Amino acid sequence: MTDSKIILVTGASSGIGEAVAARLAAEGHHVVAGARREDRLADLARRIEQDGGSIDVRRLDVTDRADVAAFVDAAVAEHGRVDVVVNNAGVMPLSRLDALLVDEWDRMIDVNIRGLLHGIAAALPHFQRQGGGHFITVASVGAHEVVPTGAVYCASKFAAWAITEGLRLEVDPSIRVTTVSPGVVESELAESITDPTAAGAMQEYRADSIPPDAIARAISYAIGEPADVDVNELIIRPARQR
Numbered sequence: 001m002t003d004s005k006i007i008l009v010t011g012a013s014s015g016i017g018e019a020v021a022a023r024l025a026a027e028g029h030h031v032v033a034g035a036r037r038e039d040r041l042a043d044l045a046r047r048i049e050q051d052g053g054s055i056d057v058r059r060l061d062v063t064d065r066a067d068v069a070a071f072v073d074a075a076v077a078e079h080g081r082v083d084v085v086v087n088n089a090g091v092m093p094l095s096r097l098d099a100l101l102v103d104e105w106d107r108m109i110d111v112n113i114r115g116l117l118h119g120i121a122a123a124l125p126h127f128q129r130q131g132g133g134h135f136i137t138v139a140s141v142g143a144h145e146v147v148p149t150g151a152v153y154c155a156s157k158f159a160a161w162a163i164t165e166g167l168r169l170e171v172d173p174s175i176r177v178t179t180v181s182p183g184v185v186e187s188e189l190a191e192s193i194t195d196p197t198a199a200g201a202m203q204e205y206r207a208d209s210i211p212p213d214a215i216a217r218a219i220s221y222a223i224g225e226p227a228d229v230d231v232n233e234l235i236i237r238p239a240r241q242r
Protein backbone atom coordinates (compact mmCIF):
# COMPACT_ATOMS: atom_id res chain seq x y z
CA MET A 1 0.00 0.00 0.00
CA THR A 2 1.72 3.19 -1.12
CA ASP A 3 -0.83 6.00 -0.89
CA SER A 4 -4.23 6.09 0.77
CA LYS A 5 -7.07 7.51 -1.33
CA ILE A 6 -10.56 8.82 -0.62
CA ILE A 7 -12.80 6.45 -2.59
CA LEU A 8 -16.57 6.76 -3.04
CA VAL A 9 -18.56 3.63 -3.92
CA THR A 10 -22.22 3.71 -4.95
CA GLY A 11 -24.38 0.63 -4.46
CA ALA A 12 -22.14 -0.60 -1.65
CA SER A 13 -24.83 -2.38 0.39
CA SER A 14 -24.42 -5.73 -1.38
CA GLY A 15 -22.63 -7.72 -4.07
CA ILE A 16 -19.87 -6.07 -6.06
CA GLY A 17 -20.06 -2.66 -4.34
CA GLU A 18 -19.82 -4.25 -0.90
CA ALA A 19 -16.80 -6.34 -2.00
CA VAL A 20 -15.14 -3.27 -3.53
CA ALA A 21 -15.63 -1.27 -0.33
CA ALA A 22 -14.27 -4.12 1.84
CA ARG A 23 -11.21 -4.74 -0.34
CA LEU A 24 -10.26 -1.09 -0.78
CA ALA A 25 -10.68 -0.39 2.95
CA ALA A 26 -8.52 -3.45 3.75
CA GLU A 27 -5.88 -2.03 1.42
CA GLY A 28 -5.75 1.14 3.53
CA HIS A 29 -7.97 3.51 1.55
CA HIS A 30 -10.75 5.55 3.17
CA VAL A 31 -14.06 4.42 1.70
CA VAL A 32 -17.29 6.39 1.55
CA ALA A 33 -20.07 3.90 0.84
CA GLY A 34 -23.56 4.82 -0.37
CA ALA A 35 -26.81 2.91 -1.03
CA ARG A 36 -30.44 3.02 0.07
CA ARG A 37 -30.35 0.13 2.61
CA GLU A 38 -28.76 1.81 5.61
CA ASP A 39 -28.90 -1.33 7.82
CA ARG A 40 -26.71 -3.17 5.31
CA LEU A 41 -24.30 -0.23 5.13
CA ALA A 42 -24.07 -0.13 8.93
CA ASP A 43 -23.21 -3.88 8.97
CA LEU A 44 -20.54 -3.31 6.36
CA ALA A 45 -19.06 -0.42 8.34
CA ARG A 46 -18.96 -2.54 11.50
CA ARG A 47 -17.08 -5.33 9.72
CA ILE A 48 -14.62 -2.99 8.05
CA GLU A 49 -13.91 -1.06 11.26
CA GLN A 50 -13.46 -4.32 13.23
CA ASP A 51 -10.76 -5.22 10.73
CA GLY A 52 -9.07 -1.84 11.24
CA GLY A 53 -10.39 -0.22 8.06
CA SER A 54 -11.71 3.30 7.60
CA ILE A 55 -15.21 3.91 6.21
CA ASP A 56 -18.11 6.38 6.26
CA VAL A 57 -21.54 5.28 5.12
CA ARG A 58 -24.38 7.42 3.87
CA ARG A 59 -27.87 6.76 2.54
CA LEU A 60 -27.80 7.44 -1.19
CA ASP A 61 -30.33 7.21 -3.99
CA VAL A 62 -28.43 7.63 -7.25
CA THR A 63 -31.61 8.49 -9.15
CA ASP A 64 -31.77 11.76 -7.19
CA ARG A 65 -29.26 14.24 -8.63
CA ALA A 66 -29.22 16.44 -5.52
CA ASP A 67 -28.63 13.41 -3.30
CA VAL A 68 -25.62 12.32 -5.36
CA ALA A 69 -24.23 15.86 -5.33
CA ALA A 70 -24.63 15.96 -1.53
CA PHE A 71 -22.91 12.56 -1.23
CA VAL A 72 -19.84 13.78 -3.12
CA ASP A 73 -19.80 17.29 -1.65
CA ALA A 74 -19.97 15.93 1.91
CA ALA A 75 -16.94 13.73 1.27
CA VAL A 76 -15.00 16.69 -0.17
CA ALA A 77 -16.03 18.88 2.80
CA GLU A 78 -14.87 16.23 5.26
CA HIS A 79 -11.67 15.04 3.59
CA GLY A 80 -10.69 17.99 1.41
CA ARG A 81 -10.76 15.90 -1.75
CA VAL A 82 -12.14 12.83 -3.48
CA ASP A 83 -9.74 10.64 -5.42
CA VAL A 84 -11.93 7.91 -6.92
CA VAL A 85 -15.65 7.53 -7.63
CA VAL A 86 -16.84 3.99 -8.34
CA ASN A 87 -20.22 4.31 -10.08
CA ASN A 88 -21.46 0.80 -9.34
CA ALA A 89 -25.15 1.03 -8.34
CA GLY A 90 -27.33 -0.90 -10.77
CA VAL A 91 -30.52 -2.90 -11.23
CA MET A 92 -31.35 -5.70 -13.67
CA PRO A 93 -35.06 -6.54 -13.83
CA LEU A 94 -34.82 -8.51 -17.08
CA SER A 95 -37.85 -9.23 -19.25
CA ARG A 96 -38.86 -9.56 -22.88
CA LEU A 97 -39.99 -6.28 -24.40
CA ASP A 98 -43.44 -7.75 -25.12
CA ALA A 99 -43.98 -8.22 -21.40
CA LEU A 100 -44.29 -4.40 -21.38
CA LEU A 101 -42.85 -3.96 -17.89
CA VAL A 102 -42.42 -0.30 -18.70
CA ASP A 103 -41.89 0.83 -15.11
CA GLU A 104 -38.95 -1.57 -14.86
CA TRP A 105 -37.47 -0.16 -18.10
CA ASP A 106 -37.69 3.28 -16.50
CA ARG A 107 -36.00 2.06 -13.33
CA MET A 108 -33.05 0.65 -15.29
CA ILE A 109 -32.70 3.92 -17.17
CA ASP A 110 -32.96 5.91 -13.94
CA VAL A 111 -30.43 3.87 -11.93
CA ASN A 112 -28.03 2.51 -14.56
CA ILE A 113 -27.83 5.58 -16.81
CA ARG A 114 -29.06 8.63 -14.91
CA GLY A 115 -27.37 7.40 -11.72
CA LEU A 116 -24.04 7.20 -13.55
CA LEU A 117 -24.52 10.67 -15.06
CA HIS A 118 -25.35 12.07 -11.63
CA GLY A 119 -22.10 10.61 -10.27
CA ILE A 120 -20.10 12.18 -13.08
CA ALA A 121 -21.83 15.56 -12.72
CA ALA A 122 -21.21 15.60 -8.98
CA ALA A 123 -17.52 14.64 -9.04
CA LEU A 124 -16.18 16.12 -12.29
CA PRO A 125 -15.94 19.75 -11.04
CA HIS A 126 -14.05 18.55 -7.96
CA PHE A 127 -11.65 16.46 -10.07
CA GLN A 128 -11.04 19.46 -12.35
CA ARG A 129 -10.42 21.77 -9.39
CA GLN A 130 -8.10 19.23 -7.73
CA GLY A 131 -6.24 18.53 -10.97
CA GLY A 132 -6.90 14.81 -10.76
CA GLY A 133 -9.31 12.01 -10.02
CA HIS A 134 -10.48 8.62 -11.22
CA PHE A 135 -13.93 7.58 -12.47
CA ILE A 136 -14.70 3.87 -12.47
CA THR A 137 -17.92 2.64 -14.08
CA VAL A 138 -19.20 -0.85 -13.35
CA ALA A 139 -20.81 -1.73 -16.70
CA SER A 140 -21.37 -5.37 -17.76
CA VAL A 141 -20.73 -7.90 -20.48
CA GLY A 142 -24.19 -6.60 -21.39
CA ALA A 143 -22.37 -3.45 -22.58
CA HIS A 144 -20.83 -5.61 -25.33
CA GLU A 145 -23.62 -7.98 -26.35
CA VAL A 146 -27.42 -8.10 -26.27
CA VAL A 147 -29.36 -11.13 -25.06
CA PRO A 148 -33.11 -11.84 -25.21
CA THR A 149 -34.82 -10.36 -22.09
CA GLY A 150 -31.86 -7.98 -21.85
CA ALA A 151 -32.80 -5.33 -24.41
CA VAL A 152 -33.26 -2.50 -21.93
CA TYR A 153 -30.64 -3.69 -19.41
CA CYS A 154 -28.05 -4.10 -22.17
CA ALA A 155 -29.05 -0.74 -23.64
CA SER A 156 -28.44 0.83 -20.24
CA LYS A 157 -25.02 -0.81 -20.08
CA PHE A 158 -24.16 0.12 -23.70
CA ALA A 159 -25.02 3.68 -22.60
CA ALA A 160 -22.85 3.38 -19.49
CA TRP A 161 -19.99 2.21 -21.71
CA ALA A 162 -20.51 5.07 -24.20
CA ILE A 163 -20.81 7.74 -21.53
CA THR A 164 -17.65 6.52 -19.81
CA GLU A 165 -15.69 6.32 -23.08
CA GLY A 166 -16.90 9.80 -24.04
CA LEU A 167 -15.79 11.07 -20.66
CA ARG A 168 -12.35 9.51 -21.13
CA LEU A 169 -11.92 11.22 -24.50
CA GLU A 170 -13.00 14.61 -23.20
CA VAL A 171 -11.28 14.98 -19.85
CA ASP A 172 -7.81 16.22 -19.02
CA PRO A 173 -5.24 13.40 -18.73
CA SER A 174 -4.98 14.09 -15.01
CA ILE A 175 -8.38 12.40 -14.72
CA ARG A 176 -8.38 8.63 -15.25
CA VAL A 177 -11.41 6.73 -16.55
CA THR A 178 -12.02 3.00 -16.24
CA THR A 179 -14.89 0.78 -17.37
CA VAL A 180 -15.11 -2.59 -15.63
CA SER A 181 -17.47 -5.09 -17.27
CA PRO A 182 -18.32 -8.13 -15.15
CA GLY A 183 -19.77 -11.39 -16.42
CA VAL A 184 -21.81 -13.51 -14.04
CA VAL A 185 -20.95 -12.58 -10.44
CA GLU A 186 -22.59 -13.87 -7.24
CA SER A 187 -24.81 -11.07 -5.93
CA GLU A 188 -28.41 -10.08 -5.35
CA LEU A 189 -28.75 -8.60 -8.85
CA ALA A 190 -31.05 -11.26 -10.32
CA GLU A 191 -33.45 -10.82 -7.37
CA SER A 192 -34.78 -7.68 -9.07
CA ILE A 193 -36.26 -9.84 -11.89
CA THR A 194 -40.05 -10.04 -11.56
CA ASP A 195 -40.80 -11.62 -14.96
CA PRO A 196 -41.09 -15.43 -14.42
CA THR A 197 -39.71 -16.38 -17.88
CA ALA A 198 -36.65 -14.21 -17.46
CA ALA A 199 -36.13 -15.39 -13.87
CA GLY A 200 -36.21 -19.06 -14.97
CA ALA A 201 -33.71 -18.48 -17.80
CA MET A 202 -31.40 -16.59 -15.46
CA GLN A 203 -31.12 -19.53 -13.04
CA GLU A 204 -29.37 -21.57 -15.71
CA TYR A 205 -27.35 -18.62 -17.09
CA ARG A 206 -26.11 -17.68 -13.64
CA ALA A 207 -25.24 -21.25 -12.53
CA ASP A 208 -21.51 -20.62 -13.07
CA SER A 209 -20.53 -17.46 -11.27
CA ILE A 210 -17.46 -15.89 -9.70
CA PRO A 211 -17.28 -14.11 -6.33
CA PRO A 212 -17.65 -10.32 -6.25
CA ASP A 213 -14.08 -9.97 -4.94
CA ALA A 214 -12.93 -10.91 -8.47
CA ILE A 215 -14.32 -7.56 -9.60
CA ALA A 216 -12.97 -5.79 -6.52
CA ARG A 217 -9.47 -7.05 -7.35
CA ALA A 218 -9.76 -5.64 -10.88
CA ILE A 219 -10.86 -2.27 -9.52
CA SER A 220 -8.02 -2.32 -6.99
CA TYR A 221 -5.58 -2.97 -9.85
CA ALA A 222 -6.88 -0.02 -11.90
CA ILE A 223 -6.67 2.30 -8.88
CA GLY A 224 -3.20 1.09 -7.90
CA GLU A 225 -1.54 1.87 -11.21
CA PRO A 226 0.55 5.08 -11.29
CA ALA A 227 -1.15 8.37 -12.24
CA ASP A 228 0.22 8.28 -15.80
CA VAL A 229 -1.28 4.82 -16.46
CA ASP A 230 -4.98 4.74 -17.29
CA VAL A 231 -6.55 1.27 -17.24
CA ASN A 232 -9.49 1.93 -19.55
CA GLU A 233 -11.35 -1.33 -19.90
CA LEU A 234 -11.52 -4.66 -18.16
CA ILE A 235 -13.90 -7.56 -18.85
CA ILE A 236 -13.94 -10.14 -16.07
CA ARG A 237 -16.14 -13.20 -16.49
CA PRO A 238 -16.21 -16.77 -15.19
CA ALA A 239 -13.79 -18.95 -17.15
CA ARG A 240 -16.75 -21.16 -18.08
CA GLN A 241 -18.91 -18.29 -19.37
CA ARG A 242 -19.28 -17.98 -23.17
Ligand SMILES: NC(=O)c1ccc[n+]([C@@H]2O[C@H](COP(=O)([O-])OP(=O)(O)OC[C@H]3O[C@@H](n4cnc5c(N)ncnc54)[C@H](OP(=O)(O)O)[C@@H]3O)[C@@H](O)[C@H]2O)c1
Binds near residue numbers: 010012063140183
Ligand atom coordinates in the same frame (compact mmCIF):
# COMPACT_ATOMS: atom_id res chain seq x y z
N1 LIG B 1 -23.66 -9.64 -10.59
C1 LIG B 1 -23.48 -9.71 -11.88
O1 LIG B 1 -23.54 -10.82 -12.46
C2 LIG B 1 -23.20 -8.47 -12.68
C3 LIG B 1 -22.77 -8.64 -14.00
C4 LIG B 1 -22.52 -7.49 -14.76
C5 LIG B 1 -22.68 -6.23 -14.21
N2 LIG B 1 -23.10 -6.10 -12.91
C6 LIG B 1 -23.29 -4.74 -12.39
O2 LIG B 1 -22.64 -4.64 -11.15
C7 LIG B 1 -23.26 -3.58 -10.40
C8 LIG B 1 -23.51 -4.07 -8.97
O3 LIG B 1 -24.48 -5.12 -9.01
P1 LIG B 1 -24.40 -6.43 -8.09
O4 LIG B 1 -24.22 -7.58 -9.00
O5 LIG B 1 -23.44 -6.24 -6.99
O6 LIG B 1 -25.92 -6.50 -7.58
P2 LIG B 1 -26.59 -6.21 -6.15
O7 LIG B 1 -26.04 -7.12 -5.12
O8 LIG B 1 -28.05 -6.23 -6.42
O9 LIG B 1 -26.10 -4.72 -5.85
C9 LIG B 1 -26.68 -3.59 -6.46
C10 LIG B 1 -26.35 -2.39 -5.61
O10 LIG B 1 -26.94 -1.24 -6.24
C11 LIG B 1 -27.61 -0.50 -5.26
N3 LIG B 1 -28.69 0.31 -5.81
C12 LIG B 1 -29.77 -0.08 -6.54
N4 LIG B 1 -30.55 0.98 -6.80
C13 LIG B 1 -29.97 2.06 -6.20
C14 LIG B 1 -30.30 3.42 -6.11
N5 LIG B 1 -31.41 3.93 -6.67
N6 LIG B 1 -29.47 4.24 -5.42
C15 LIG B 1 -28.35 3.76 -4.85
N7 LIG B 1 -27.98 2.47 -4.90
C16 LIG B 1 -28.79 1.64 -5.58
C17 LIG B 1 -28.13 -1.53 -4.26
O11 LIG B 1 -28.29 -0.93 -2.99
P3 LIG B 1 -29.69 -0.51 -2.31
O12 LIG B 1 -30.74 -1.44 -2.84
O13 LIG B 1 -29.41 -0.68 -0.85
O14 LIG B 1 -29.88 0.91 -2.72
C18 LIG B 1 -26.95 -2.49 -4.22
O15 LIG B 1 -26.00 -2.06 -3.28
C19 LIG B 1 -24.52 -3.20 -11.18
O16 LIG B 1 -24.28 -2.02 -11.90
C20 LIG B 1 -24.71 -4.37 -12.12
O17 LIG B 1 -25.42 -4.00 -13.28
C21 LIG B 1 -23.34 -7.19 -12.13
